[in-house]
Amino acid sequence: MKKILVTGGLGFIGSHVVVELQNSEFEVVIIDDLSNTNVEVLDNIEKITNIKPQFFQIDLRKKELVQDFFKNNQLDGVIHFAASKAVGESVEKPLDYYENNINALVYLLQEMDKNNIDNFIFSSSCTVYGQADELPITENAPVKIAESPYGNTKQIGEEIIQDSCKAYGFNAIALRYFNPIGAHESTNIGELPLGVPQNLIPFVTQTAAGIRKELSVFGDDYPTLDGTAIRDYIHVVDLAKAHVSALQRLLKKENKDNFEFFNIGTGKGTSVLEIVQTFEKVTGKKLNYKIVDRRPGDITAAYADTTKANIELNWKAEETLEAALLSAWKWQQKQTNKE
Incomplete structure (x- = not known):
């Protein structure tokens, strides 16, 4: 049984990946500092x-x-999620983001080199493309100057990994996520940010549950059909399965380069107001929302061309937007009923 370290493995995406890895008969070790989750997730x-x-x-x-950890644990691979991840917060606290997201990555790679571990999967982001010139976004799109320190940490992270692959012989895959949403069908794990949510969907569900007074829609003057920003929302379970496919590719030595990167999304763009309307339709809950100013660091539209991941990873997003939103709401209801 292959033993895989998942850093940030008690977070939203990390916990879903741990489940899919265990379902695929990997042995999993988790590192998490519990800064944005709690130990009950275990x-x-x-x-x-x-x-x-x-x-x-x-x-x-x-x-x-x-x-110390690497001295005492024999591993076959590392999947690295542990990072701060809010665009807006990164604009306010750039040095915190650079310290957390870059230093941790460097220390991990140093220990992998010392301990002859050569399979690495990096949690990257579509933010590396900035506002792409063409939609949908393919992996051939240029990496642009980042719109936020968070986006910059993902760009720098990929560069560090690529340089390390050349120098130390690692095999690495960066998965450039679009917007993960939803929860596991069991409602045992889902997105539960500590404090005020920085992402759209937990803010939607907390507003519907009455925890938040209203949802702020950041800008209605974007050059889109309804004026609100467009993103590619992917069910977190689909996203988690992409990590298992990527890991198996590395372990079977099927990678075509020692550093590869793939877009992980659905290939469909959805506006913020479309999210609101779809959520209301599948849950029967009316959302109280107001239009406010745009947020610094936000772009107009981003959605993926997933052809490369579909072919090379033999992976495809299967869940619908409706299913993802309904699962997020069921997860939220379970949290609200606990309180």
């Missing part, structure tokens, strides 16, 4: 898979703790 993963992964609470910015 029990909830066990409820779904009947396996409780090993867990270490480690801040990856502390180099000596990273070194």
Whole structure:
């Protein structure tokens, strides 16, 4: 059984990936500093898979703790999620983002090199493309000057990995996500940000649940059909399965280059107001929302051309937007009923 480290494995995407890895008979070890999640997620993963992964609470910015972990754990690969991830917050706190997102990555790669671990999957982002010149966005689109420090940490991260692959012989895949949403069908894991949500869907569900007074729609003057920004919203379970496909590609040595990157999305763009309308339709809940000013760092539209991932990873998004939004709402209801 191959042993895989998942950093940030108790977070929204990380926890879903852990479930899919365990379902595919990988042994999983999790590192998480619990800065944006809680340890109960570990029990909830066990409820779904009947396996409780090993867990270490480690801040990856502390180099000596990273070194100690690798000394004591034999691994076949690393999937790296642990990072700060809010565009708006990164504009306000750029140095925090550079420290957290870059230092942790460097320390991980250093220990992989020392310990002869050569399979690495990086949680990247469509933010590396900025406002692309053409839609849908293919992997041939140029990486543009980042619109936010968060986006820049993903660009720099990919560059660090690419340089490391050349120098140390790693095999790495960067998965450039579009917008992950939804929750596991069991409602045992989902998106539960601590404090005020920075992402659209948890803000939608918390507004519908009465936790937030109203949803702010950032800008209605974009050059789109309804004036609101367009994104490619992908069900988190589909996204999680892409990681398993990418990992199997590396382990079977099917990669065509030692650094590869793939767009992971649905190939369909949806505006913020379309999200609101679809959510209202599938849940029967009316959303209280208001239009406010645009947010710094936001772009007009981004949606993926997923042809490369479909062919090379033998992977395709299968869940509908309606299913993703309904799963997010069921997850939210379960959280609200707990309180």
